[in-house]
Amino acid sequence: MAHYQGLIHRYRDRLPVSENTPIVSLNEGNTPLIELQRLPRQVGFDGRILVKFEGLNPTGSFKDRGMTMAVTKALEEGSRAIICASTGNTSAAAAAYAARAGMTSFVLIPEGKIALGKLAQAMMHGAVVIQIQGNFDDGMRLVQEISADMPVALVNSVNPYRLQGQKTVAFEVLEALGQAPDYHVLPVGNAGNISAHWMGYCEATGQQTAACGYCNGHCPYHAESLQGVKRPIMLGYQAAGSAPFLRGGPVSSPETVATAIRIGNPMSWSLAWAAVKESAGWFEECTDAEILAAQALLARTEGIFCEPSSATSLAGLIKDVARGKIKAGSTVVATLTGHGLKDPDTAIAQSQRPHIVAAEKGPIAELIGKFL
Numbered sequence: 001m002a003h004y005q006g007l008i009h010r011y012r013d014r015l016p017v018s019e020n021t022p023i024v025s026l027n028e029g030n031t032p033l034i035e036l037q038r039l040p041r042q043v044g045f046d047g048r049i050l051v052k053f054e055g056l057n058p059t060g061s062f063k064d065r066g067m068t069m070a071v072t073k074a075l076e077e078g079s080r081a082i083i084c085a086s087t088g089n090t091s092a093a094a095a096a097y098a099a100r101a102g103m104t105s106f107v108l109i110p111e112g113k114i115a116l117g118k119l120a121q122a123m124m125h126g127a128v129v130i131q132i133q134g135n136f137d138d139g140m141r142l143v144q145e146i147s148a149d150m151p152v153a154l155v156n157s158v159n160p161y162r163l164q165g166q167k168t169v170a171f172e173v174l175e176a177l178g179q180a181p182d183y184h185v186l187p188v189g190n191a192g193n194i195s196a197h198w199m200g201y202c203e204a205t206g207q208q209t210a211a212c213g214y215c216n217g218h219c220p221y222h223a224e225s226l227q228g229v230k231r232p233i234m235l236g237y238q239a240a241g242s243a244p245f246l247r248g249g250p251v252s253s254p255e256t257v258a259t260a261i262r263i264g265n266p267m268s269w270s271l272a273w274a275a276v277k278e279s280a281g282w283f284e285e286c287t288d289a290e291i292l293a294a295q296a297l298l299a300r301t302e303g304i305f306c307e308p309s310s311a312t313s314l315a316g317l318i319k320d321v322a323r324g325k326i327k328a329g330s331t332v333v334a335t336l337t338g339h340g341l342k343d344p345d346t347a348i349a350q351s352q353r354p355h356i357v358a359a360e361k362g363p364i365a366e367l368i369g370k371f372l
Ligand code: AN7
Pocket: 061, 063, 085, 086, 087, 088, 089, 090, 091, 187, 188, 189, 190, 191, 192, 193, 194, 260, 261, 307, 309, 310, 337, 338
């Protein structure tokens, strides 16, 4: 069998592509599902927690899943340029996939509120980086207006191909576990990802009676093994200063240390509500302090470094476990949407400073002795 070549190749029968579609891929997807070993007990949870580490995608976030589809279709439809508004990760993915396709990318980012690694990526891949004196929601409105008038394809998640690519994360979880988890938890910003997860779970389980070959023989499970397969309860977690789903409508000046989800007017509002309602799930909010504590706990107890926004899924999970809302003995999958290296400033700001010592054995040994 050929080596893994990305999620469009892997799931081509379940995606809107044809044999002639020019696939733009960086071999995204196929990310590890890692079982947490020490953290569940530490937070008083008597059950399994597995993290889907989307930070191990080519540009370091789940955005690659949607971007391979969006850029592939833009290229197929003859576009030569793409545009997006972004809190950082979408711009990094757009810039990389545009480079891969030989296209021009324009990215609108909020002034001063984008993590350093993401800005470095957009700049390094040659995007035209447009920093606006406004937030993500302003940028979102502007790119919709501009793409309506100019020959540039909009690749934010209002582009339906984005969610098509992102739904594949659910297929991977189903294959890895052989069934759906009891709960699937994730951070919510513009709300495309929770909508795409649910779409994937519904599609995979809804086709349980479809011919076994619908996955073109690449599928490690057989369709009949999906008979009666349940779907997970979807839990969407927001940062308290940026929680339109908890407030019941748009938030005008969203603020949070988790800059990726600093979004006040989510585009996939009704799809995300449908995911939560149809699955009997709920939304919850976490403070910045809870988010940073969860990020550090995961890094220190499990060796997994995700960015603050991604840690929101664990922060919410910890809260819901403490409130008794998540049943003991259940299996929870948490999507870790982006890598911790995206935001080195926030990581360093909440960590212990390096110890400054002379380049001599004596003082180093003395320091080490204090920790043994
Ligand atoms: C790490 O990059 O919206 O609810 O412009 O980067 O699907 O928006 C990023 C979103 C979670 C929220 N975690 O996902 C952007 C952008 C990380 C993110 C989210 C984002 P959605």
